[in-house]
Amino acid sequence: MTTRTADRILRTAGAAATALLALSACSSGGPSSASGSSAAGHTSGKLSGTVTVFAAASLKESFTTLGEDFESAHPGTRVTFSFGGSDTLAAGIAGGAPADVFAAASPGTMAVVRDAGSVSGTPVTFVRNQLEIATLPGNPDGIASLRDLTESGLKVVLCDTSVPCGAAARKALDAAELELTPVSYEQDVKSALTKVELKEADASLVYRTDVRTAGDKVEGVEFPESADAVNDYPIALLKDAPNAEAAQGFIALVRSAAGQKVLTGDGFLEP
Template structure:
């Protein structure tokens, strides 16, 4: 009995050490590389507060958790940032904003969070997982997405209520779903969707693959789909906009580079990239 007990304790101890060493995965190698430069840089910056000439070196890897509607724009943004800061590397994890908030809450290794709406950003901030205040970098509005060439001749939101039309929307946990519900309510249209996708790209995929006739997505998603989809504009009086904001997370290991990335998105060059992909200025 005593022997078994000791063995059990020993095995749990081993498990504990395994677990803790497993926790330091790829992300920590990034943290180590960052640690060699960043704290030093911050320390110098702190000691030389008087001389404003100190330029913090943007090095190391940062991980950006971004709303999936930012996929195309941020991929280009990341490449531009890496080009401007040769020592830096940006890794993206794109997903539904709500999903990303949950992951960060569970300790996912994110340095920057980019939300597609205010409510998910608020959720992150209220949970104490943000450091500093979020920066709004862009706005986006909704559009109806149809198959290339709009074969069903959809012209208005009201057309989406046609009984045999296969319509797919975002779930209300995703910003696109929350906004679509608002827009449909404003227009007084009741749509019976066939599916409630967990993220906006799910709607895009189902429409571009021809499984769904139409969906409601961000204007930028229609543009990103290129020739595979056709957008139908929603009149301004029915439409709604959402704010895209960025913040450095609480658990960020490379805050200098993370802040620099956010600054680059807000800079004129960054705004030009966002505009190119159809985002509206904040």
């Protein structure tokens, strides 16, 4: 077992134990809230049923862990996820796709859902995320800066500018006054990362959380311009949520100390 794996197991176990206390408090009147008002006031009694969560692709690992923690704390519940590009998820919700919770990788994509009248209350930022350069293991091309990505012959992949990771990449490139023509634009950050993992690209601009969860499949390179393109991640209860009570409980877990421990442990920044 690697040190990274051991740390992950210990962290998850600790978070699960804390979650049992945090979610019990939520069900009996704790202060956590999905939209700035008390979610606990709507979660009286035993939670049950399925909670459907639409979440940005970069949240996959963290939210999968939190979903398992939530189910352990509330026997009889089930958390199901649809992970993908925030813009695609937002369009689906605005078009009537049934879901309880939306967690987006940018306020702009959350605004699409809010403007469609599909959000209950006010979305709340629960984490932030920052870009890194993902390179092949060992960084054989010696990439040390954003400018290095513009070198001739280097195959670089970006997220499409319609999704938050692509918009953030565009901001970072503008801040560095650089032009970059990628070999492909991907529809979510996991697809951009996979191109490097499969050695179909030499590098990509992804979130630091994705570099971390990829382990030794890629190597991360930090760059100062990423500070100009930090994304806020908002979360919201949806207006026509089929299971609003349990959904509020899940949001409370995400925003709790236990939830934040899992998220920051995966590389997310505190809100």
